[in-house]
Each structure stands twice: as structure tokens, then as C-alpha cells.
Amino acid sequence: MSDSLTSRTLPSAVAGLVGTATVLALLYFGRDVLIPITLAFIFSFLIAPFVRALRHLGLGQTTSVCTGVLVVTVTLLAIGAVIIQQVGMMGASLPQYQDTIASKIETLDQLTRGTLGSLGGPAGQLIEHFTGDNADxxxxxxxxxxxxxxxxxxxxxxxxxxxxxxxxxxxxxxxxPLETAGIVFVVLIFVLLEHESLRDRFIRLAGGGDLRATTIAVNDAGERLSRFFISQFLVNLATGLAIWLGLSLMGLGQALLWGTMTAVLRFIPYVGVWMAAFCATVLAAAIDPGWTMALMTLGLFLAVEIIVAQTIEPKLYGHTTGLSPLSVVVSAIFWSWIWGPVGLVLSTPLTLCLVVAGRYIRALKVLEIMFGELPALTMPQNFYQRALSGDAHEIVTSAKRYMQHKSLAEYCDGVLLPALHLASFDFKDGSITPVEEEKVSGSIIAVIEALSGSVKWWKKRKRPSVLKRGGIGRELREQRISDSGEWQGSFDVPAGSVVLSMGLGSSYAELATEILVRILREQKIDARSMSLEDLDKETPPEASPELVSIVCLVSVDPLNDCALMAQTLERMRQELPNCKHFALLLPSPFENADLKTCVFPTADHVSRSYEDVLHSCQLAMKGSGTL
Structure with missing residues (x-):
């Protein structure tokens, strides 16, 4: 069996390696052709909304495309002219600052105890030029x-x-450069002119069988890319304007150059803006005999970048790029290695295109998993994976971050309960080792106690092995009883103030019941739990039936517990006739159980989630005046 499996997987692995090597070779050796074509397609995403707007105004397809391309051409020529003019002015003025530069380099050399003077290469030659003997x-x-x-x-x-x-x-x-620019604009014009035709061809290539789904995918991908490129262009333009105005007010020469360089270099992820900041700070240090202007220049870049990166970008496209921060860095390294400086500038757009393609093309799904910002595991899967590793602290940290905007009941419905179902599958199949079972059980106990606030930071609880006891739910219940007393609280409470919960069927139901009790107690409701065996035990005389307002029966396997649920509801109706009777059904979200046959006419309310039963309990107790 293993030999046949190897014989099937080895050729596919070799074919994958050969295919990857072929693609890399084509990207590297064909860069002279691929770079202009890629630039043209990137520009088409940026210009396409403008062309569509011109067409809506009544202009023809050709006129709209030519107008859009002309606007881009004029903009790029203007930027190039500004950079050339400002660089020329800066080069002409640098000799005026030679004494200041020499003085500051000498000061820095003294502070670093001669380290600067010992540098080799161009940096050392430059320092020697400013600090060495200038004899004629x-x-x-x-x-x-x-x-x-x-x-x-x-x-x-x-x-x-x-x-x-x-x-x-x-x-x-x-x-x-003129040849490259010419190719870019020629390809750009034809891409915009044949935009509809190219889209139809791509739809046919990607999945012509399901025309509706493929059309939606292509339109969504195009709109997402266009929105990102336009947003990035506007943000970078606004950042460049802010730097220009700030440096102009400070009196730094060539402020327009640094504003333009900031807007252009900011397309390079993470490091681009700081390249402009470094150059502008060096110029400020050369102009000002002191260090005030240099520090103010660096502070301006820092303040503007923090405001833009932490406030403006997240609202515009921070969560629509679909890229994780690590993937941005890795893609920048990869594309700069393949295509040089142009690849560095295009790294984020190119990777974004690949991630969007992976979202809709199954063969490229691996790209979305590797580079996308969406987590590779769902939150329940992540919970169970961390529990298998015994890392309760990380689970609690993630849960508290989730509960900054959600309630404990919502967390238990969306994360904790599905994770427990995942664990139950492995428990039933016996595919989990005793050591792993111990880790999972201990992690679940630690997480539930931490989230319900039953253990304070100064109180360390020494827990026995849960495998030698009656299960996680019973362990949690006994620990709560050790804190609140044998009957989980006093009987000297107002009538109708107690919510009694009972699990049906298994130890897993006991755990779900214990979670419900802690959710209700977190909302200041006097919730207590009992098992089916406790019904036959004697209760103290002071445990009056009038104290109970609601009885809630919990099932995690409603299809198999249907008869037991109906029978227990009937019994509780006879023993506690004056309270409300709820049924909480918590089937596995991974099995799509059909609960239409589970009808309980004697129940006052049937809930399918912790959040719903919590809301129902609060309404019932408010109606009776006990909450």
C-alpha cells in the first residue's frame, strides 16, 4: 500500500518542483518582457474606474481610454520633471553646506570613537572626503x-x-527607459480598449461551466484590486502633500522633492517612506548647524506615518487587501530578487492579485492560504489545536481579545462549543492519546475558569487529574461547589430567583450544563446545576420549590436524547409545576442535524444557543420581578 502511495505521490511532487522551477525561470529570464506587461495591467486597474466614469459622461470607448492614458502620462512626466528639477537645485546648493557636513561628521566620528572613520567602501571615502586633509x-x-x-x-x-x-x-x-515606457503605454491602451473581451476570455478560461459564479468572482476581484490601487494612490498622494507642507513650514530646502519622493517611495512596503525620511533628515542636518531641524524633520515623518498607517489606511483598505504582514515582507524580498527595484515596487500589487486569484481558482487556493490575512484555522480549530498543545494561556488571550466586542455567551456559542465537538469526535474515535486527553481536559478547565472569573490571579488552584474523575463537567462543578458550598449557594434567597440546569445523556452534556451555569452567573443570575441522579436524592427542607424560577434541560445530542428530554420535561413539570421549563439543544455544528422531529410541547421555550437561552432567562426573570 505504501509503495503504491509513494509511486503516485513522487511523480506529482517531482512535477510540482519542475513546474515551480519553470515558472521562476520564466519570471527571471523573461523580465524584460513581463515587467512592461505587468505594469500595464496594474495601471489598467488604476485607470479603469476613471475610463468608466468618462464613458458614463457620454464619451466613446477610444476617447475615454486615450484621455485616461493621457492623464497618467502627464502625471508621470510632471512627477519626473519635479524630481529632476529639485535634484538639480539640491546638487547646486550642496557645496554651501560642506563645512556643516564636515563638522557634524567629525562630531559623530568622535562620539563613535573613530568607528565612522574606519568604514570602508563608498561610505568611508565620503567621510574621508569631508574630514580628511584638503591640501591642494x-x-x-x-x-x-x-x-x-x-x-x-x-x-x-x-x-x-x-x-x-x-x-x-x-x-x-x-x-x-523610453522603450519600457513605450511598451507599457501601448499595452495599457489595448488592455483598456479590450477590457470586456479580456474579461470574457478569462471567464471562459477560469470556469465557463458556471457562468454566474465565475462572473461574480471576476467582477469582485477586479473591483477589489481597483479599490485597493486607487485607495493606495490617494493615501500616498495625501502623505506626500502633508510632508511637503510640513517641510515647507519648517523652511527645509527642496520640500517639494521630499514630498514627491515620499509619495512615490511609499509604494515600497514598510521601508519606502523611511528611505525618504532618511534622505530628508540628512539634508536637514547638513543645512542646520544644530540638530533641531533634523529632529523636527524626522519627527514630522514619524507623526505623519503613524497617523496615516494607524488611522487612515485601516479605514480605507486595511482589511480589504487580504494580505498578512509577513506575506508583504516575503513578497517584497521575492519580487525584488526576481525583478529588481521594479519588483520591489510591484510586490504588494502582484501578491494581492495572486491572493485574489487563489480565492476563486481552486488550483491557486494554496496562495490564499499562504499569503492571505485570513487565519489558516478557524477559531474553534485553533482552540482545539492549542488545547492539544496544552497552551491554555494563548487560548485565554485570544478569547479575551474576542470578548472585547462579544459576550461570554457568544464566545461559547461561536468558539468554545464547536471546539468541544471537535474534541468529542476524537474522544469517541479513540484517536487521541491519554497524554493529549489530559492536556485537552486541563486546558478546557483552565479556560472556562479564567473566562468565568472563578479563579483570581492570586489564587492558584491545584487540580487533580481529570481522567481519574467523572469528566470535565463534573470536575468544574465540584470546584465551583468547593467555593460556593454543597448546594452551590444559600437557600436564604428570594422566591423565584434560582435557575436550575440539568444535563441529559452524557458527561459532555454535564460540561455544557456547567458552561451554561457560569454564563448565567456572570450575568448575576443565581444558576445552579444538578444531574439526573440528583433527582432521586433527598434535598434539605429549606430547599423550597418556590425558590426555582426556571428549569433548563441541556442536550448536546438532541436526536438521540429526544425521548429522554420529553420524559424529563414531563417529570420536572410534575415536581416543579410553578416554574418555567426550558430546553437547550446544542447539536454539533459540523453534522447539520435536522431537529424538526424534536418537538417538546411541554417546554415553555426551546433554545438553540447559549445566547438565546440567556436572553430568555433574563426576560422571564424580569417579568417575575426577580432580576
């Missing part, structure tokens, strides 16, 4: 005969270029 010529040399001779400097100059040679040199340096 070489030092005289003492000859053997005692005479002094000054070496003659020899400079090598290339012959002046002829006009055509100069023109060819300029053209050779300018032609590659």
Missing part, C-alpha cells in the same frame, strides 16, 4: 641626495566627443 597638491618627497622634489600631478582626459558621438551616448542611456 601632493606632499613634497625627500630624495636620496637630500633634495626635495614635489611630484607632478598627471591627469588623463578623454578626447572631446563629437556631436554625433555625444548624441549616440545620450540616446543609449535614455533609450531603455
Amino acid at each position: 597638491g601632493p606632499a613634497p618627497v625627500l630624495q636620496n641626495d637630500g633634495s626635495v622634489k614635489t611630484p607632478v600631478l598627471v591627469e588623463i582626459h578623454e578626447p572631446a566627443l563629437k556631436p554625433f558621438q555625444l548624441l549616440a551616448k545620450v540616446a543609449s542611456s535614455v533609450w531603455p
Whole structure:
């Protein structure tokens, strides 16, 4: 059996490796062709809403596309012109700040005890240029005969270029970016002109069999990508404007350059804005003899980035990108390795496209799991996985974070109860080891106690092994009894103030009952529990039936407990006729049990969740005036 399995999996694994290597090779060696095409498609997502708006105004398809492309072209040329002009002005003004730069580098060298001066490479040469001896010529040399001779400097100059040679040199340096830009805009125009046709072809390729589902998926993916790119463009533009205005008010030269560089470099995730901040801070340190302007410049970048990253971005697209922070970093490293600086800028858009594709194309599902922001495990699965590891602390931390916006009852319905059903499957199948069972049981006890507030931080409870007792529910009940007394509280309470809960069928039902008791007690309701065996035991004389307001029977397997539930409801109706009788049905959410046959005419209310039964208990007790 294992040999046949290996014979099937090994060729598929080899084919996967070969396919991955082929894709990587195509991406690397075909980058000269793929980069312009990718840029064109990214720009198409950015321009498509603008083109659609122009078409709604009555312009034709061709006119709308040409107008949109023209706007992008003018914008990019304006940005390039601003950067070139500002860099030229900065280069012309740098000699004025040479003394200030030399003084500060010397100060930093002294503070670092000569570390800066020992740097090699371009950085060391630059520092030596500012701090070294600036004599006009070489030092005289003492000859053997005692005479002094000054070496003659020899400079090598290339012959002046002829006009055509100069023109060819300029053209050779300018032609590659112009060629790339030309390809980008040509492809962009045709992509926008054939937008509908390309969408239809992709729908046919992705899943023409289910036309409705595929159309919805493609439209959702296109809208999501367009919304993200437009939002990112607007946020980066606003950040650049804020930096420009702030630096202008501070009096820093070339403020427009740093604002423009901030808007452009911010497309590089995480590090782009700080590259602009570093350069602007260095210039501020060169201009100002002191350190005030440099610190103010750095503080401005820090304040603006915190406001934008923590306030504006989350509201606009913080939860719509679908990318986890780690995937953004990894994708930046990968795409910069494949495509260089252009890949670094395009890393987030490209990875986002792959994640969106993985959301709708089954073959690419692995990409959404690896790079998406959605957790790989659901919260119940995560609960059970942590419980198997015995990591109750992490479960409690996650639960408290969840309960910042939800109640304990909602957490038990949405996370704790499904996780307990997952554990029950392994318990029934016997696929869990005794050690794992001990870890799961101990974690569940610790989590329930922590969430219900029954154990304080200064009170450490020493628990015996739950495997040697009657189950988790009974263990929790006995621990609560040890705190509140044998009858779980005093009988000197107002009439109709007690809610009595009873589990049916199994120890798992006892645990569900104990959870209900703690949920009710958290809401200041005097909830107490008992088992079916306790019905035949003698109760103290002071335990008057008038004290009980509600009896709630709990079942975690309603289909098999249906007869027992009806029988117990009838019995409780006879023994406690003056109170209300509730039935709480908690079937497994993974089995889709049909509960239409579970009809209990003697029950005053049938609930399917902790939240519903809590709400019903509160209404009933408010109606009787006991809450």
C-alpha cells in the first residue's frame, strides 16, 4: 500500500518542483518582457474606474481610454520633471553646506570613537572626503641626495566627443527607459480598449461551466484590486502633500522633492517612506548647524506615518487587501530578487492579485492560504489545536481579545462549543492519546475558569487529574461547589430567583450544563446545576420549590436524547409545576442535524444557543420581578 502511495505521490511532487522551477525561470529570464506587461495591467486597474466614469459622461470607448492614458502620462512626466528639477537645485546648493557636513561628521566620528572613520567602501571615502586633509597638491618627497622634489600631478582626459558621438551616448542611456515606457503605454491602451473581451476570455478560461459564479468572482476581484490601487494612490498622494507642507513650514530646502519622493517611495512596503525620511533628515542636518531641524524633520515623518498607517489606511483598505504582514515582507524580498527595484515596487500589487486569484481558482487556493490575512484555522480549530498543545494561556488571550466586542455567551456559542465537538469526535474515535486527553481536559478547565472569573490571579488552584474523575463537567462543578458550598449557594434567597440546569445523556452534556451555569452567573443570575441522579436524592427542607424560577434541560445530542428530554420535561413539570421549563439543544455544528422531529410541547421555550437561552432567562426573570 505504501509503495503504491509513494509511486503516485513522487511523480506529482517531482512535477510540482519542475513546474515551480519553470515558472521562476520564466519570471527571471523573461523580465524584460513581463515587467512592461505587468505594469500595464496594474495601471489598467488604476485607470479603469476613471475610463468608466468618462464613458458614463457620454464619451466613446477610444476617447475615454486615450484621455485616461493621457492623464497618467502627464502625471508621470510632471512627477519626473519635479524630481529632476529639485535634484538639480539640491546638487547646486550642496557645496554651501560642506563645512556643516564636515563638522557634524567629525562630531559623530568622535562620539563613535573613530568607528565612522574606519568604514570602508563608498561610505568611508565620503567621510574621508569631508574630514580628511584638503591640501591642494601632493606632499613634497625627500630624495636620496637630500633634495626635495614635489611630484607632478598627471591627469588623463578623454578626447572631446563629437556631436554625433555625444548624441549616440545620450540616446543609449535614455533609450531603455523610453522603450519600457513605450511598451507599457501601448499595452495599457489595448488592455483598456479590450477590457470586456479580456474579461470574457478569462471567464471562459477560469470556469465557463458556471457562468454566474465565475462572473461574480471576476467582477469582485477586479473591483477589489481597483479599490485597493486607487485607495493606495490617494493615501500616498495625501502623505506626500502633508510632508511637503510640513517641510515647507519648517523652511527645509527642496520640500517639494521630499514630498514627491515620499509619495512615490511609499509604494515600497514598510521601508519606502523611511528611505525618504532618511534622505530628508540628512539634508536637514547638513543645512542646520544644530540638530533641531533634523529632529523636527524626522519627527514630522514619524507623526505623519503613524497617523496615516494607524488611522487612515485601516479605514480605507486595511482589511480589504487580504494580505498578512509577513506575506508583504516575503513578497517584497521575492519580487525584488526576481525583478529588481521594479519588483520591489510591484510586490504588494502582484501578491494581492495572486491572493485574489487563489480565492476563486481552486488550483491557486494554496496562495490564499499562504499569503492571505485570513487565519489558516478557524477559531474553534485553533482552540482545539492549542488545547492539544496544552497552551491554555494563548487560548485565554485570544478569547479575551474576542470578548472585547462579544459576550461570554457568544464566545461559547461561536468558539468554545464547536471546539468541544471537535474534541468529542476524537474522544469517541479513540484517536487521541491519554497524554493529549489530559492536556485537552486541563486546558478546557483552565479556560472556562479564567473566562468565568472563578479563579483570581492570586489564587492558584491545584487540580487533580481529570481522567481519574467523572469528566470535565463534573470536575468544574465540584470546584465551583468547593467555593460556593454543597448546594452551590444559600437557600436564604428570594422566591423565584434560582435557575436550575440539568444535563441529559452524557458527561459532555454535564460540561455544557456547567458552561451554561457560569454564563448565567456572570450575568448575576443565581444558576445552579444538578444531574439526573440528583433527582432521586433527598434535598434539605429549606430547599423550597418556590425558590426555582426556571428549569433548563441541556442536550448536546438532541436526536438521540429526544425521548429522554420529553420524559424529563414531563417529570420536572410534575415536581416543579410553578416554574418555567426550558430546553437547550446544542447539536454539533459540523453534522447539520435536522431537529424538526424534536418537538417538546411541554417546554415553555426551546433554545438553540447559549445566547438565546440567556436572553430568555433574563426576560422571564424580569417579568417575575426577580432580576
